[in-house]
Amino acid sequence: MSVGSASWSFTEDDFGAITTSLQKLLFECNARCALLVDRSGQLVATVGEQPHFDPTAFATLTAADFSANDQLAKLIGETDFNSLFHQGEKESMYLADVARRVILVVLFDTRTTLGLVRLKMKETVGDLTKLFEEVFSRGTGGQGQPEGLLHGAEDEIDKLFG
Amino acid sequence: MSMINYASREINCKIVYYGPGLGGKTTNLEHVYGKVKPDTRGKLISLATETERTLFFDFLPVDLGTIRGFKTRFHLYTVPGQVYYNASRKLILKGVDGIVFVADSQIERMEANQEAMQNLYDNMAEYGYDLTKMPFLIQYNKRDLPNAAPLGELQNALNPGWEVQDPARQRLTPDPYHAGENLVEQVPTGEWIERATYFEAVAVTGDGVFDTLKAVSKLVLKTLA
Numbered sequence: 492m493s494v495g496s497a498s499w500s501f502t503e504d505d506f507g508a509i510t511t512s513l514q515k516l517l518f519e520c521n522a523r524c525a526l527l528v529d530r531s532g533q534l535v536a537t538v539g540e541q542p543h544f545d546p547t548a549f550a551t552l553t554a555a556d557f558s559a560n561d562q563l564a565k566l567i568g569e570t571d572f573n574s575l576f577h578q579g580e581k582e583s584m585y586l587a588d589v590a591r592r593v594i595l596v597v598l599f600d601t602r603t604t605l606g607l608v609r610l611k612m613k614e615t616v617g618d619l620t621k622l623f624e625e626v627f628s629r630g631t632g633g634q635g636q637p638e639g640l641l642h643g644a645e646d647e648i649d650k651l652f653g
Numbered sequence: 654m655s656m657i658n659y660a661s662r663e664i665n666c667k668i669v670y671y672g673p674g675l676g677g678k679t680t681n682l683e684h685v686y687g688k689v690k691p692d693t694r695g696k697l698i699s700l701a702t703e704t705e706r707t708l709f710f711d712f713l714p715v716d717l718g719t720i721r722g723f724k725t726r727f728h729l730y731t732v733p734g735q736v737y738y739n740a741s742r743k744l745i746l747k748g749v750d751g752i753v754f755v756a757d758s759q760i761e762r763m764e765a766n767q768e769a770m771q772n773l774y775d776n777m778a779e780y781g782y783d784l785t786k787m788p789f790l791i792q793y794n795k796r797d798l799p800n801a802a803p804l805g806e807l808q809n810a811l812n813p814g815w816e817v818q819d820p821a822r823q824r825l826t827p828d829p830y831h832a833g834e835n836l837v838e839q840v841p842t843g844e845w846i847e848r849a850t851y852f853e854a855v856a857v858t859g860d861g862v863f864d865t866l867k868a869v870s871k872l873v874l875k876t877l878a
Contacts, residue, residue, distance in 0.1 A: 531747050643878070
């Protein structure tokens with residue numbers, strides 16, 4: 492597998508569908524904020540209250556957290572941990588795997604309960620899994636690839652880096 | 654695995670600095686962090702031990718400019734160089750778009766360099782990535798030290814070249830960064846070989862740090878063109 496074939500991109504329509512699904516989740520479970528992070532540490536989407544922290548750093552650490560826990564799971568004989576929960580005094584976060592490529596993170600406080608967040612996230616994970624599988628199949632099928640985007644931009648790239 | 658976000662008009666790419674322990678990977682990132690304008694970079698995240706040895710990774714996002722209206726955002730990572738941390742080192746390679754191997758030029762570190770290079774090939778292979786088919790370059794760091802090995806010796810040990818089997822690629826390709834040298838060439842035995850491009854650096858003073866970053870970023874963007 493070449494690295495190029497692992498590239499993926501999503502359109503504004505995909506983004507709209509993702510946002511709608513996450514907004515529904517936040518409304519139903521009364522959580523503060525939902526973030527989608529790709530397994531390599533890139534932030535895909537943020538919905539709800541704007542986070543007061545650096546979202547890029549958050550995304551990187553989330554991916555590292557999930558990857559490290561995957562390896563811990565393997566050490567104890569599990570294939571993976573498909574969800575993680577970090578509890579704080581006021582703020583907590585619940586993380587769940589989506590289609591083995593993306594991580595859904597929900598930040599919530601004492602206005603809701605872990606049980607409700609977990610329950611509602613399960614439905615959302617199902618919806619997002621379908622959506623992302625479609626995005627990935629398109630990416631690896633050669634459509635929607637970045638070739639169109641930067642095709643013929645060699646001169647511009649050369650200029651950018653002097 | 655580059656990520657194109659049409660909504661925010663961003664191209665996100667991941668570059669990993671790999672190499673033996675104490676070779677200068679973190680120093681490369683620290684220099685970039687100190688030199689680029691604050692509005693074009695994010696926070697430098699370091700997951701390090703109390704003695705400032707990298708435990709998991711360092712991370713720095715930088716914007717390098719705009720192409721076709723898309724902001725090019727590079728996520729720079731380092732890995733822990735110490736042999737002991739292979740499990741976490743491997744995790745950082747997930748979804749990588751470009752690799753910089755930071756070699757320690759000191760003669761005494763030759764074996765550590767070779768071991769780290771072998772480890773890089775092995776870890777990449779486990780993900781199904783082929784290092785010879787992706788943006789990859791070598792930075793020979795610490796060139797200012799009196800015990801630095803000659804460049805030729807380092808090249809022979811770490812960058813001897815791999816065989817080019819695709820006939821379309823079997824053509825003399827000059828190294829754009831070193832006049833008179835070639836990246837792809839035919840050796841006397843008749844085989845075609847390709848080498849990674851390389852840079853000499855002194856990361857503590859910043860020499861060669863941006864040359865390396867610019868070159869690897871350019872290679873990564875060209876894979877999208």
